[in-house]
Amino acid sequence: MANGEDGCCLKDVLVTFQSCLNDQQEILMDPYVAGWKGLVRFLNILGTIFSFVSKDAVAKIQIMENYRSSDQKDQYSTLHSMVKYELASNLVDLKKPGDQPPSGCRTILRLHRALRWLQLFLEGLRTSSEDSSASALCTEAYNASLAKYHPWIIRKTALLSFYVLPARNTFLELMNVGTPADAVAMLEEALPSIVKVYDITEALYAQHNLLDIP
Template identity: 40%
Template structure:
């Protein structure tokens, strides 16, 4: 067998086996022990989403959350997620990129709490967030305050490649990067909404993935994802790890209400972003 052909087979098989191994860890490491006190899981952690602090400095204080008494020190807080995505929608139809990025940072912490099934997605998500943040901090920053301004700027200057291939040396497109996050946002919105309706985490996550992301992934990635979802914890353990209330009946009802509210907020951001991409014919950016 030619080396190139062998590599084509070994790559998907290796990824599949790696994800299968991650799933097997679920049998030995309880999720709550992994995220207790907000500590990331050492067996799948892909790196911090904030720059390291200088020695001797203190992290900025975070606003208190309603659930703080239940889960003191928990990295993910539903209130921060809701506030960020609510602030993303400007009064005149704008999609403000700074709160959008802050909302995604909180979604990253949400994915951290879900275990190894989301490790690869989290890694790719942070790479895309870094691209958008670099554009926000770069010399063209005034054109990247809103998604609408970004689209107008990049389309006018030919930075958006509507049909492949991209010209050599073409800088990263904010619109293309945002589209990848946009697709993942639909997956998470459907997943959070399904949890809010009382669904089983693994089944809800798989359905959301097949609707939102599977059409954009090759066959072997879809198969590996199906195995990875088996690593999701049972519903009761998941809600407790996400700090969404007591595990009792009353707490479960409160948790479902919070999840539905979060899904509705994310959906409003998704729908407005979908309208922007549809208007400019960019839903199929390569």
């Protein structure tokens, strides 16, 4: 497992999510994607254990960047404008992806689900005792979020890979913000931003019956 020597500080990544919301509490697409780019860098620091998330996230980030550089880029400036535009234009793949590129709604939903896993895992690290197992915390977070959306082989591979995670305090040191106590304090400050972005996305998707796009 790699260390945080390349200078990727998770605090900087999480703070990016604080800039995701405009005055109308709508999620701005560019900061959201930037936040995910940072999360991918952080996951890559931890080694190949989380590649089942990071590789998929990279593909989804590219799809959203393509939408943001297309002729319809203004329609994708916020999550709310994207949902309104794609639904009105019948672009959302509500049954299964066809020959056309995955919709922005489907793409963000995959990132949204992964964000829930990461939120639960980091929250577990923040609130657990010093002798807790990062492996157990990660497994619990995965089973409560992403597991139900993954086929059996991916679930099995992911759960096996979690066994090599280090002790909780060692993992917290990988966050490159100082001592484990410093990392806990950082998470306490920064995690509410991810929670807020997640909750707004969840409510928007629920409102439009988009939470189960295949």
